[in-house]
Structure formats: C-alpha cells, structure tokens
Amino acid sequence: MSQALSTNQTGTLIPLDYMVLKMRIVSITDETVDTKTFRLEFCDAQQGEAFEFHAGQFGLYSVFGAGEATFCIASSPTETGYIECSVKRTGKVTNELHQCNVGDIIGFRGPYGNWFPIDEMQGKNLLFVAGGIGLAPLNSLIRNCLDLRDQFKDIAILYGARSVDDLVYKERLENWQQRKDVKTLYTVDPGGETPQWQGEVGFVPTVLTKMKPASQNTIVVVCGPPIMIKFVLAALVELGFSRASVYTTLENRMKCGVGKCGRCNVGNLYVCKDGPIFRCSDLEALPNEF
Amino acid sequence: MNVNSTVTESLQSAAATLLSEGKVGVVIGYGRDAGASISHPMFIRKPEDAERLVFDDCCFGNLAVYLPRDKVRSMGKIGIVVKGCDLRAINVLLREHVVKRDDLVLIGVPCTGQGDPLLHKCSVCEQHNPEGCDMVVGDPVEQPAIDATQRYKDAASLDDKSLEERWAFWSGQLSKCIRCYACRNVCPLCYCKRCITEKTIPQWIDTSAHLRGNVAWNVARAFHLTGRCVGCGECERACPMDIPLGAINQKMAQLMDEWYGFHSGLSPDEKAPFTTFKVDDPETGIL
Amino acid sequence: MRSTNVDEQTLYTAQAGWLKSAVDILQGAGVDVMAPVETEPGVVELATVKSSEAVTLDYQNVRLPLKRLFFPITEVVLEFKSQPEGDVDVQSEPLVSETEVVVLGARPCGVAALEALDKVFHWDYDDVRYSARRARTTLISFACTRPDAQCFCTSVGGSPHNTTQSDVLVYLEENGQALMQVCSDKGAKFIEQLRDVVKPAPAGTQPPAPPEVKEKFDPAKAKAWLDEHFESDFWTEVALKCLGCGACSYLCPTCHCFDIVDEANWQAGQRRRNWDCCSHPMFTRHASGHNPRPDQASRCRQRIMHKFKYFPERFGQVACVGCGRCVRACCVGQNLVSILTDIESKAKGGDKADVASTLN
Numbered sequence: 013m014s015q016a017l018s019t020n021q022t023g024t025l026i027p028l029d030y031m032v033l034k035m036r037i038v039s040i041t042d043e044t045v046d047t048k049t050f051r052l053e054f055c056d057a058q059q060g061e062a063f064e065f066h067a068g069q070f071g072l073y074s075v076f077g078a079g080e081a082t083f084c085i086a087s088s089p090t091e092t093g094y095i096e097c098s099v100k101r102t103g104k105v106t107n108e109l110h111q112c113n114v115g116d117i118i119g120f121r122g123p124y125g126n127w128f129p130i131d132e133m134q135g136k137n138l139l140f141v142a143g144g145i146g147l148a149p150l151n152s153l154i155r156n157c158l159d160l161r162d163q164f165k166d167i168a169i170l171y172g173a174r175s176v177d178d179l180v181y182k183e184r185l186e187n188w189q190q191r192k193d194v195k196t197l198y199t200v201d202p203g204g205e206t207p208q209w210q211g212e213v214g215f216v217p218t219v220l221t222k223m224k225p226a227s228q229n230t231i232v233v234v235c236g237p238p239i240m241i242k243f244v245l246a247a248l249v250e251l252g253f254s255r256a257s258v259y260t261t262l263e264n265r266m267k268c269g270v271g272k273c274g275r276c277n278v279g280n281l282y283v284c285k286d287g288p289i290f291r292c293s294d295l296e297a298l299p300n301e302f
Numbered sequence: 303m304n305v306n307s308t309v310t311e312s313l314q315s316a317a318a319t320l321l322s323e324g325k326v327g328v329v330i331g332y333g334r335d336a337g338a339s340i341s342h343p344m345f346i347r348k349p350e351d352a353e354r355l356v357f358d359d360c361c362f363g364n365l366a367v368y369l370p371r372d373k374v375r376s377m378g379k380i381g382i383v384v385k386g387c388d389l390r391a392i393n394v395l396l397r398e399h400v401v402k403r404d405d406l407v408l409i410g411v412p413c414t415g416q417g418d419p420l421l422h423k424c425s426v427c428e429q430h431n432p433e434g435c436d437m438v439v440g441d442p443v444e445q446p447a448i449d450a451t452q453r454y455k456d457a458a459s460l461d462d463k464s465l466e467e468r469w470a471f472w473s474g475q476l477s478k479c480i481r482c483y484a485c486r487n488v489c490p491l492c493y494c495k496r497c498i499t500e501k502t503i504p505q506w507i508d509t510s511a512h513l514r515g516n517v518a519w520n521v522a523r524a525f526h527l528t529g530r531c532v533g534c535g536e537c538e539r540a541c542p543m544d545i546p547l548g549a550i551n552q553k554m555a556q557l558m559d560e561w562y563g564f565h566s567g568l569s570p571d572e573k574a575p576f577t578t579f580k581v582d583d584p585e586t587g588i589l
Numbered sequence: 590m591r592s593t594n595v596d597e598q599t600l601y602t603a604q605a606g607w608l609k610s611a612v613d614i615l616q617g618a619g620v621d622v623m624a625p626v627e628t629e630p631g632v633v634e635l636a637t638v639k640s641s642e643a644v645t646l647d648y649q650n651v652r653l654p655l656k657r658l659f660f661p662i663t664e665v666v667l668e669f670k671s672q673p674e675g676d677v678d679v680q681s682e683p684l685v686s687e688t689e690v691v692v693l694g695a696r697p698c699g700v701a702a703l704e705a706l707d708k709v710f711h712w713d714y715d716d717v718r719y720s721a722r723r724a725r726t727t728l729i730s731f732a733c734t735r736p737d738a739q740c741f742c743t744s745v746g747g748s749p750h751n752t753t754q755s756d757v758l759v760y761l762e763e764n765g766q767a768l769m770q771v772c773s774d775k776g777a778k779f780i781e782q783l784r785d786v787v788k789p790a791p792a793g794t795q796p797p798a799p800p801e802v803k804e805k806f807d808p809a810k811a812k813a814w815l816d817e818h819f820e821s822d823f824w825t826e827v828a829l830k831c832l833g834c835g836a837c838s839y840l841c842p843t844c845h846c847f848d849i850v851d852e853a854n855w856q857a858g859q860r861r862r863n864w865d866c867c868s869h870p871m872f873t874r875h876a877s878g879h880n881p882r883p884d885q886a887s888r889c890r891q892r893i894m895h896k897f898k899y900f901p902e903r904f905g906q907v908a909c910v911g912c913g914r915c916v917r918a919c920c921v922g923q924n925l926v927s928i929l930t931d932i933e934s935k936a937k938g939g940d941k942a943d944v945a946s947t948l949n
Contacts, residue, residue, distance in 0.1 A: 025711065025712075025713065026714045026715065027715055029666065029681050029684070029718065030681070030849070030860065031667065031679070031681045032667070034679060074860075076669045076677055076679070076851065076853065076858065077855075077858045079849070079851040080851075080860075102876035102877050103502065103503070104502040116675060117675060117676060119679065238879075265873055265875055267848055268849065271709075271712065271714065272847070273846060273847045273848070273849070274847070274865075274895075275846065275865075278881075279894075279899055280899040280900075299819050301881040301891075302881050335922065335927060337738045339917075340922050342830065342922025342923075343830040343921050343922075344830075345830070363921060368830075373885070374829075480653075480835075480839045480864070481835075481864075482835035482838075482839045483834050483835060484836040484918075484920060486834070488834065488921075500871045505852075509848065509850055509863060510852060510861050510863050511662045511663045511863065512663055515663075539920060540836070540920035542652075542836045544629065544632060
C-alpha cells in the first residue's frame with residue numbers, strides 16, 4: 013500500500029513512552045461558531061527548533077485532565093517556531109480546548125502518520141478540493157505548496173462549506189483569491205449563501221463538474237466529510253481522472269497514534285501508521301470501516 | 303446435564319407451530335452444543351429448526367436480555383422461552399415500557415431449578431410455574447415452600463461483619479474487576495443505549511480498573527438497579543472474575559423489601575417505589 | 590527479543606524439592622518470584638511468592654492471561670500537576686522497577702502469546718514500558734498436563750509442550766522431580782542459578798509426549814474463507830447472541846487493544862493506559878457520532894478477522910494461542926472454536942453450506 017509514505021524509514025525503533033511536549037497557546041482564532049484555530053508555540057525553544065513535520069501529518073493534542081485528541085497539523089512545515097491546529101467542538105477534549113485561553117499550556121505528541129506526496133507533486137498541476145473543516149489538513153499542504161510555488165504548475169483550490177458562516181480560514185481564503193498564480197473557487201451549499209456572497213452556490217461535487225478541471229498531469233487532494241469525498245471521487249472519475257492520482261485522508265479514532273492500540277484498524281492497516289493519507293485507488297481494497 | 307424431555311418436546315412443537323402459523327418471527331430459546339457446559343441462547347426463525355431447542359438444567363441465561371435489541375425486534379413478533387425468574391425481568395421491561403406485551407409471545411417453562419448444585423436464586427424461587435404467559439409447555443411442577451430467611455443470606459452474612467471487615471471484603475473483591483462489563487451486558491435491565499460509564503462530559507465514572515473506578519462503577523450499577531433488579535443472578539454468573547455481585551443485589555432487594563415491601567418484577571402492572579409519586583410517601587431511604 | 594544462542598545441552602533433571610530450592614535461591618538473589626497461587630477456592634493466579642509453600646501445582650491454567658505482567662490492565666503513563674503562573678509539570682511515570690522477575694509456572698500457551706504481543710509493541714515504535722517488563726522477566730513454563738475440552742492450542746500451531754518464548758520449559762514429574770528444557774540464554778542463567786539441584790540429563794533423555802489436544806480447525810482454511818467474506822450474513826448470525834461485553838477480549842492472552850484516558854482533579858492528575866476491547870460500541874465511535882463499526886455484527890467480524898486474517902497478514906502469525914479462555918468465559922456460550930469450524934466447513938462446502946447448528 014502506501015509503504016513509500018511510511019513515517020519511519022530509518023528501520024530503527026523509536027522509543028514510545030507517551031510523554032508529551034508542552035506547548036503554549038499564543039493565539040486563538042474563531043473560525044466558525046464551533047471551530048477555533050489555535051496557534052501553539054513550544055514551551056521549550058530547543059524542542060521547537062528540533063521539531064520537523066510534513067504536510068498531512070497529525071498529532072495528539074491534550075488538555076491535561078481531559079485527555080488526548082487527534083488533529084492534523086494545519087500550518088505549513090515551511091513556517092517554523094509554531095504549529096496550528098483547527099478544532100471543531102464535538103467531544104470531551106475539544107470542549108475543553110475551546111475553553112482554553114491564550115497563554116494556557118497544552119500537551120502535544122507527534123508528528124505521526126504519513127504525509128502528502130509533495131515530491132510526487134513537483135512539476136504537476138495541483139487541484140485541492142475541500143469541504144468544511146476538511147480544509148485544515150489541506151491548509152498545511154496548500155501553504156506548503158504556495159511557499160514553494162515555482163515547483164508546481166497550475167494550482168487550483170475548490171473549497172465549500174454548508175454556509176458562509178461555516179467557511180474556515182476566511183482571511184487566508186481571501187489571500188489565495190487575490191493571488192494571480194492560484195485559481196480559487198469557493199462555494200456554499202444551496203441555502204447557505206448570504207446577500208453579500210460573491211462565490212458559487214452549490215454542492216462541491218456539482219461545482220467541481222462545472223469547473224471541468226483538466227485531468228492531464230494533475231494530482232488531486234480531497235479532504236472533507238466522507239459523503240463529499242465519495243461524490244467528489246465519482247465526479248473526478250467522470251472528468252477522466254484516475255483514482256491513483258487522487259489522495260485523501262482518513263480520520264479513524266486513534267489513541268496511541270503509532271500502531272499499537274488497535275483503534276484505527278481498517279483491515280490489516282493502521283490508519284495512524286499507513287495513513288492518514290491514502291491514494292483513492294488503494295482505498296478500494298479496504299474494508300468499508302472508515 | 304439433565305434434559306427435561308417432556309418440556310423439550312412440547313417446546314419444540316409449540317415453537318414450530320408458532321413459526322409455521324406466522325404468529326412470531328423468531329423464537330428465542332436454548333440450544334446445546336456437544337461438550338458445552340451451558341445451554342446457550344438460540345434464535346429459531348424456521349419451523350424446521352425448532353427441533354434444535356432444548357430445555358435442561360443448564361439453561362442459565364435470562365433471555366429477556368435480547369428483547370430490547372433492535373436486531374431481534376426487527377425479526378417481527380418475538381416468541382420467548384421464559385422461566386419464572388426470567389418472567390420477572392420481562393415484567394420490569396413491560397412496566398418500564400421498553401417492550402410491548404403485544405409484541406411478545408411468552409412461552410412459559412415450569413422449572414424446578416437450574417444447576418447442580420442448585421443455584422441460590424433457585425432455592426428461594428417462588429416462580430417455579432411462570433404465571434401470565436401466553437402458553438406453558440410441560441406440566442406444572444410442585445412449588446416447594448421456601449425459607450424466606452434464606453432469601454438475603456449472602457447479604458446478611460456480610461451485614462454481620464464490622465464496617466472495616468466489610469470494606470476489606472469489598473475492596474478485595476472489587477479490586478479484581480477488569481471492567482469487561484459482562485455484568486452490564488448480560489443484565490436484562492441494563493438496556494441504556496449509552497451507559498453512564500461511556501459518558502464523558504462529565505466523566506462520571508473513571509474507566510480505569512483501579513479500586514476507585516471499580517467501586518464507582520459497581521455502586522452506580524447497584525443504584526441503577528435498585529428496585530428494578532429481579533435477582534436473576536446473571537451478572538454474577540457472567541463475571542469472569544467471580545465477584546459476588548449477587549450479594550450487592552440481594553442487599554438492595556432486602557432494603558426494598560424492608561422499606562416498601564416491594565419485590566421487583568412480580569407483575570407488569572406493579573408500581574415501583576422509586577418511580578412512583580405518592581403524597582404520603584414515607585421517604586425512607588432518601589438521604 | 591529472544592536469544593537463540595543456547596548451549597547444545599538443553600535438557601536437565603531437577604531433583605525432588607527443586608521448587609523450594611528455586612524459590613529460596615531466587616529470593617536470596619533479590620529476584621521477584623511469581624508463581625501459581627490459589628487466590629480463592631478453585632481459582633489460581635500468578636502472584637508474587639516469598640516461599641514455595643504458597644505455590645500450587647494443581648491448576649489447569651491461571652485465570653488472567655500472562656499479558657497482564659507486561660501490559661497491565663491499567664497503568665499510569667504520565668503524571669501532571671498545575672504549577673504557579675499557568676505552568677504544568679508533566680512527568681513520565683518511572684518506567685518499571687529494575688528488579689528481575691522470574692515467573693515459575695506460566696503455561697506454554699500464555700507464554701507463546703507474547704510472540705504476538707512482542708510484534709505489536711515492538712514494531713516501528715517500541716513501547717518502552719512493555720519492553721522493559723519483558724526484558725526483566727524470565728519465563729519458566731510448566732508443561733501443560735491437563736488440557737480440557739475448551740483447549741485448542743494444536744489448532745493454531747501450538748502444543749501443550751510449546752516452547753515459544755519460554756526461557757525454560759519444565760516437565761513436572763509425579764515424584765517431585767522435573768525435566769527442564771532450556772530454550773534461551775535467560776533459561777540457561779536460571780539453570781545455572783539452580784546448579785545445586787539440577788544436573789544435565791543423561792544422554793538420550795527425551796521429554797515426555799504431550800497430552801492429546803484435538804485439532805479442531807485449520808486457520809489457513811479459515812483465512813481463505815475470510816479473505817472472500819467480509820460481507821456475509823454469517824456475521825449477523827454470529828453476532829445475534831453476542832452481548833458485546835469484553836470478557837473474551839480481556840481474558841485473551843493476545844488481545845492488546847487499549848485506551849488512553851486522563852483522570853484528574855482541578856490541580857493534578859494522571860494519564861493512564863487501560864485495556865480496551867473492539868466488542869464495545871464506543872471503541873470506534875467518533876465524537877461526531879459516526880461509527881465505522883456501527884453494529885455487533887461488524888464488531889464480531891472484526892474480532893475474528895483481526896485474529897485470523899489481518900494479524901497474520903500484518904505480522905505473520907494468527908493472534909490466537911488456543912488457550913480456550915474466551916470459550917470458558919462467554920456467558921452466552923459463544924464459541925470461537927465453533928465459529929472457526931463453521932467457517933472451515935463453509936470454506937469446504939462453498940457458500941451453500943448452512944450456518945452450522947452451533948451458531949446461535
């Protein structure tokens with residue numbers, strides 16, 4: 013499967029004792045009514061300097077006393093000294109995180125998992141398709157690619173949410189829109205628009221079909237709710253894309269993050285180790301348990 | 303194992319008839335594997351499979367545990383084999399509106415007791431002949447007079463101990479708990495879709511199998527079953543760590559008996575003390 | 590983790606009374622000795638012993654699986670405490686004591702199960718607590734003499750005399766003597782410590798033949814069927830009577846799923862690792878409510894698939910040693926062996942084979 017994307021290519025064992033790095037919340041951005049983005053700095057500057065990751069990798073963030081939860085790193089590897097994560101309030105840990113203030117200290121383990129095949133993307137056209145909070149893992153990759161803009165050909169971003177209020181990273185969306193070297197298309201589901209809304213109205217797969225992206229020499233990365241991914245994939249196939257050129261992320265529940273606890277198993281794979289990034293052609297062989 | 307062949311034969315034919323006449327979609331009864339130590343739950347959906355049903359003295363399970371399950375209910379009207387003790391659990395499910403009487407066909411089996419030696423619950427059972435069933439298979443059996451002083455004997459033997467001794471006993475027993483939740487899942491009255499141990503906001507009960515978490519879990523379980531538990535003893539039988547959970551249930555039953563003269567599950571129409579409002583409630587037991 | 594550098598001489602005879610000497614010698618050397626002890630009537634568990642008088646040899650198997658010595662049912666991994674000015678003090682719980690442990694009287698099936706656990710806890714990332722406990726422990730297995738009707742070690746490549754992962758396999762004899770088979774360097778060290786009560790066995794000595802355990806199914810044939818039947822009504826049937834408790838998993842010597850939870854008051858707390866189980870509905874449920882394994886059928890399937898298909902594909906062996914605990918523990922008589930024999934008969938008879946009588 014995605015062996016080429018494995019995290020630990022050295023062949024040596026990495027010690028695991030569940031110790032966390034302490035991180036301080038330096039800013040909190042309200043993205044939507046239930047989603048916040050946290051910018052975190054390492055309490056220990058040396059740890060911060062030594063920290064490296066790739067776009068698409070995730071970590072386990074913990075509020076001490078509430079527990080750990082898994083989120084991708086939403087900032088770009090090219091931005092150093094801090095990381096960002098975007099968190100939707102859904103359960104115990106995310107509730108606690110939402111109550112944190114700037115200056116609070118939280119725990120972090122990672123980076124874990126494989127990453128987007130940025131090497132394979134070089135010299136190619138890139139199409140990013142995201143829905144809702146699914147823009148978080150793509151945000152990391154998009155920022156990464158834009159920082160290395162000349163290594164890629166055309167870059168297009170299609171992003172949709174249920175309503176205008178549900179769009180995340182609004183400031184960044186605007187920045188991307190203003191760039192001449194990126195094509196952007198933002199959409200909200202029918203009924204989700206406001207009178208001021210300048211973007212598209214329609215579901216992401218429908219807008220994608222209208223957009224008619226060229227499939228030649230293009231790599232697509234899709235992140236969003238499972239139902240959106242399913243229909244986007246169908247639309248892409250219809251447009252002549254091969255499933256092998258489409259990547260997505262799986263979001264199974266995890267506890268250890270490193271292939272021990274058994275929670276994220278899908279068939280003989282560990283989503284935390286063999287994923288979270290999967291080539292869509294590989295997903296077809298997996299049991300439908302994600 | 304002693305198969306009761308009279309009951310077994312009548313049971314098989316009753317089940318086959320119910321299924322072939324379309325009166326039920328499934329009959330839940332007991333079957334037996336060669337070499338097994340218990341007769342296990344079995345779901346018969348075709349008349350020709352009814353011959354696999356059996357009734358013997360190893361039919362320990364309380365089949366009422368399956369009644370709240372969506373999968374089972376989706377099979378249509380349910381025929382269910384009930385011993386007198388199982389019927390008590392069904393009465394509670396009826397009184398709590400978890401199942402409807404019209405959705406059930408109760409196939410009563412007269413039972414002189416399970417296990418060799420006889421289970422404690424059987425030695426104090428006053429329901430050898432289940433009453434209020436839609437049919438009874440086999441002939442009525444003699445209902446021996448029971449020694450009511452024996453009803454709460456396990457709880458009573460602990461009551462004789464000092465507080466320190468009792469704590470030593472229970473902390474020792476509850477330390478063994480591995481939090482597999484077999485006690486909960488086998489209980490016909492633990493039908494919550496989401497158990498309190500699975501609720502995290504707030505985390506009412508520590509899920510770790512340390513003494514604090516185990517005590518919290520077992521006390522919460524006992525409280526939720528007080529005035530409801532019918533003493534079927536399934537929790538204790540299911541416990542892989544042999545914790546004497548029956549003694550906790552007995553204690554609760556004893557208090558319900560003393561305070562309210564109440565025995566849970568004797569009728570589907572009964573008014574349970576903790577769910578009934580009365581202006582003249584003596585409020586015994588309210589802290 | 591296991592050494593193969595063992596002297597050619599592997600069989601030793603131990604004189605009557607060797608067990609007492611062994612406990613005394615090991616105690617004298619500052620070793621923690623664990624041995625089978627009757628903890629309550631009819632129940633035997635491995636427990637720390639100070640003298641051989643506490644040890645019982647009259648047991649079929651211990652109630653809890655051996656895995657708990659290396660992967661405890663609950664353990665602290667981190668401690669944290671609020672500090673002034675919003676800081677938090679986070680400490681990794683000291684790994685494990687350095688004290689050497691010798692287990693006298695583990696059963697070969699439980700010890701063999703560690704091979705599967707070693708693979709999980711020791712690939713890519715090395716679970717340091719598990720590994721430290723493994724490293725400090727010497728496993729002296731007592732050959733199984735009384736397999737019962739629920740045992741099926743021979744169906745999954747084991748035997749009552751399996752030496753896998755054992756450091757020494759001891760064949761107890763009725764006269765109090767024993768024949769000891771050294772299987773590793775740690776085992777050789779143990780024999781050396783017992784040099785006053787053991788001596789090399791005479792040339793030509795053979796271990797006794799193992800008691801018979803009937804082979805009940807063939808995991809390879811079962812896997813061939815599993816490969817093709819992720820979707821099958823069989824799983825619905827299997828799941829009908831399953832109550833979804835964790836007794837089978839928690840007592841299983843190879844099951845290793847776990848949870849990580851925080852427990853704290855407003856000032857300080859602990860992060861713990863606890864046994865968990867794929868039969869529980871909450872195991873895979875997302876905070877959003879989405880559950881990739883939404884019903885008992887998918888969870889029962891996962892348990893069988895993981896042991897007999899996914900684990901072999903990933904780690905090259907079945908995740909089952911045939912100890913029979915799951916069969917004995919199940920309060921509704923769910924039977925792993927009958928599930929596997931049914932699968933095998935389906936594999937032989939194609940899809941038309943009826944769901945066998947033992948199922949629900």
